[in-house]
Amino acid sequence: MYICRHKIKKKDKRAMNTLVSIITVNYNGLADTCEMIDSFRKYETYPYEIIVADNGSRTPEGEEIKKRYPEIKVIQNTNTGFAGGNNAGLKVAQGEYLFFLNNDTLIQKPMLEALVRRLETDKMNGGVSPMLKYSYAPDTLQYAGFTPFSPITLRNASIGFNEKDQPQYRMARETASLHGAAMMVPRHVLQQIGPMTEVYFLFYEEFDWSARMHRAGYKLWYEPAAVVYHKESMTARKGTPLREFYLSRARILYARRNISGGKKILSCLYLSLIAAPKKAVMYLLHGKCRLTISVLHGTLQGLITSKL
Secondary structure (H helix, E strand, O other), X not given: OOOOOOOOOHHHHHXXXXXXXXXXXXXXXXXXHHHHHHHHHHHOOXXXXXXXXXXXXXXXXXXXXXXXXXXXXXXXXXXXXXXXXXXXXXXXXXXXXXXXEOOOEEOOOOOHHHHHHHHHOOOOEEEXXXXXXXXXXXXXXXXXXXXXXXXXXXXOOEOOOOOEOOHHHOOOEEOOOOEOOEEEEEHHHHHHHOOOOOOOOOOOHHHXXXXXXXXXXXXEEEEEEEEEEEOOOOOOOOOOHHHHHHHHHHHHHHHHHHOOHHHHHHHHHHHHHHHHHHHHHHHHHOOOHHHHHHHHHHHHHHHHOOOO
């Protein structure tokens, strides 16, 4: 275990007793994972450990990470998806704070302490995500909080998305959802609400988890004093059958799991009879038959699966 410690003033003794477990999932992304680790080694000063869950990469990347970084915990896992990989890493985490971080991210200065401090200001602060910027456009935001989902259409917005960094985005605020690329949760909250569900495999795990935290009475935060640079997803690119299947499936599953009463029925009807067919027809008109099939197949699987 690699624990980085730095000098902390007397007033910060409480922080000195806390450890952050950084949990990341590697899937055929050795170069990205190593860059992320190197950035923390270079810049981070708060006590932390790094845990890498290798989700069945095609080559023995987990062994290579062990070789390069003997102090890091590497979990050899089958490909159980985003939540499954993170949950595998969670089993060996020792920190009081769990920081779930995409492997295709970087930092350029210390940022863990700002997240810990945000969580420690109120026992009902259940989770926090940092400001996310694009690594290829470091003055451009990807995330400065999320707006709430519409209970019928499940539409929401990422605040500040693709906008330049401006003063209005440098103020901490409550957010409807954490961002799956970077989110910190205290251990006591996780023990109460449980880990991320693995029913999705890809997409919407963080939204589902955020909804569970809200139902338990916790507040979620966006913290701009901490910044993470994101290379975007390397595992499921836009416009692929894989992405369209799991995204279509995830929307239905989210509605079934997190919306109640008549709104659940209306949402499932909207997603399956309006949104999915509209998207499928659009792909069909562009000659993308495989994407059309993936959208319809994913929607159907979301409707009929009994595993919730």
